[in-house]
Amino acid sequence: MPQITLLTGRIAPLPDTDQVSGIDKSVVDRPLQLGTTGLEGDEQADLRVHGGPEKAVHHYPFDHYAAWRTDLGDLPILSTAGGFGENISTLGMTEDTVSVGDIFRLGGALVQVSQGRQPCWKLTRRIGVEDMARRVQKTGRTGWYYRVLQAGQVAPDDMIELVDRVAPDWTLHRLWHALYIDRMNLRELHGIASLDVLADGWRRYAIRRLESGQVEDWSRRLEGGA
16 A cells, blocks of 8 residues: 655745646645545635546656656756645556546545546646646646545545555556547547546547547647636
C-alpha cells in the first residue's frame, strides 16, 4: 500500500496573468476532513472547470517527476510534490496500473477514480514551460481525479489501499490513449460512452464524437482559456 503525501492550496494570483488559481499546493502536516467536494482548506478559483464532486481530489504520481526533470531540466518546482497542483502524491501508482472506477480507502474516507486529469493553460503558467499543458496531454502523464464515496478524515502519511475494481480493463492509460491519441477508434468510443463509472463530462466526449464524427478542439483550454 503506497503512503500518501497530502497537499492543499488557497486561491492566489497566478504568475504573469491577471487570473487567480488554487493550483499552488503545499504539503500539510495535520489531519484534514475530506468531503464530497474536496479537502478541508483546499480551494479552486474557477468552479466551472475545476473542483466539484467529480474532481474532489487530484492525485499525481511522484513517479513522473523524474521523467519531467529529464525532459525539462532540474526546475525547482519539480524537486518536491505539488508542482502539478495535486492533493495526493504517491510512489507506486501510475496511469498504467490505476483504472477508472477503482475504489480506495484513504484514511477514514473512501474515494473512487472518476476521470483522468485534463491539463489546462494554468498548469503551463504554474510550471513556466511554454507548452507544458500540451506536453502533459501528449505524454499521458496526467494524473487523475477522485470522487468521494464516504467522507472522512485523511492524515499525512496515511496509506492508500485498493478496496475494489469496478472496471479493471479501463486503465487510465487506455482511456487517455482513446481520447487523446487514437481519437476516433469507434470500438473504444462505444466502450467509453457506456462506461457509467466514468465522469459524465468525459463520457460525453465519446458520445459527441460518435454522433458528429469529429474530435473536439481543446486548443483554447490548453493555451489560454477555460
